[in-house]
Amino acid sequence: MTQPSAPSDLPAGLPVVRLKPKANARAVRRGFPWVFANEMVVDRRTGALTPGTVALLEDAERSPLGLVAVNPASKIFCRMLDAEGGTAPDEAWFAARLSKALALRERLFDAPFYRLVHAEADGLPGIIIDRFGDVAVIQPNAAWADVLIAPLAAALAQVTGCTTILKNAGGRGRSLEGLDDRDAVLLGTAPEAPLPVEMNGATYMADVTGGQKTGLFFDQRPNHAFAARLAEGARVLDVFSHVGGFALAALAGGAASALAVDGSAPALALAEQGAAQMGAVDRFATRQGDAFDTLTALGQEGEVFDLVICDPPAFAPSKPALDKGLRAYERVARLSAPLVSEGGYLVLCSCSHAADLTAFTGACLRGIGRAGRRAQLIHTGGAGPDHPLLPQLAESGYLKALFFRL
Secondary structure: OOOOOOOOEOOOOOOEEEEOOOOOHHHHHOOOOEEEHHHEOOOHHHHOOOOOEEEEEEOOOOOEEEEEEEOOOOOEEEEEEEOOEOOOOOHHHHHHHHHHHHHHHHHHOOOOEEEEEEHHHHOOOOEEEEEEOOEEEEEEOOHHHHHOHHHHHHHHHHHHOOOEEEEOOOOHHHHHOOOOOOOEEEEOOOOOOOEEEEEOOEEEEEOOOOOOOOOOOHHHHHHHHHHHHOOOOOEEEEEOOOOOHHHHHHHHOOOOEEEEEEOOHHHHHHHHHHHHHHOOHHHEEEEEOOHHHHHHHHHHOOOOEEEEEEOOOOOOOOHHHHHHHHHHHHHHHHHHHHHEEEEEEEEEEEOOOOOOHHHHHHHHHHHHHHOOOOOEEEEEEOOOOOOOOOOOOHHHOOOEEEEEEO
């Protein structure tokens, strides 16, 4: 097997950072995009580098590995920017990467509503960009992206023609990078009202300034579509519904009724607006409250549904939280399974990086079994293709959706 070659065209004048002798340089050469702090030689000079500095990474023998963004304040000390060398990031550098990302999305989708950049998988580590027509929302979740936000935004406007570009600083990863939580308008004027987004025949209202994350979760699009295939004539329950994700897709698929449950009154109000846009208000209802309490109450009330979907937040966002998170997923399955009619469908989702597919499936099956039900697994879904997977980075394959028939 031919080994990856060393970069041949690295820019001069940049600071140099170096791996420890026992660090896994082979993994970096084979495409792993991060180097952790405990793998680095951190002397007084390296430790004093400003977070977001672009540097040259070398192995312990001083052979070049590529161009990296450095953050001495983060456990992820280096993020690989360009293993082939080339120039340090500027507007033209960003434009080239954004153009490549845009070409994929334009091939996949008829309308400009999608995740345009999915961080490392699109060659822009720590950067998320969601597009809502002429509006783009950037989540710069790494220090280097914060430092270079101006050329990034300029390139984004040039490549996409977006007239409004917002910075969303609410990502959990920013605190791990030592970054602030101040949002900003980078171009144009922030929308004063939620934006309508059509997916799978449903209409969603995205609050791109005050909503959760960037305002809408594009990653569930193919799972919404699969659930809609099961929904014709069905009574549907969508728990952790946010702005109506699965519920509105089910209504578009011909559901007889859909009940959306969420703890957020503003999110449910947006779901109601979406149902109104679809002309489906008479088939749509909401119930605000804690999901676990509501599932328990629905069981006590004797409610039964033909299709139940539970799409909770990340119960296991990190390895230390894994055991607790798996118990929470099991509890969701145990409380939701009794609400499914005989021959009906239960959809259980996880967006936890730390809970892999095997662990998550096991937790779901334990919960279903403890509810006295038996299940067929009919489909396993992941994130849509606008959320590409970087094979070397397991964390980029975070979303799991299990479709059971009970």
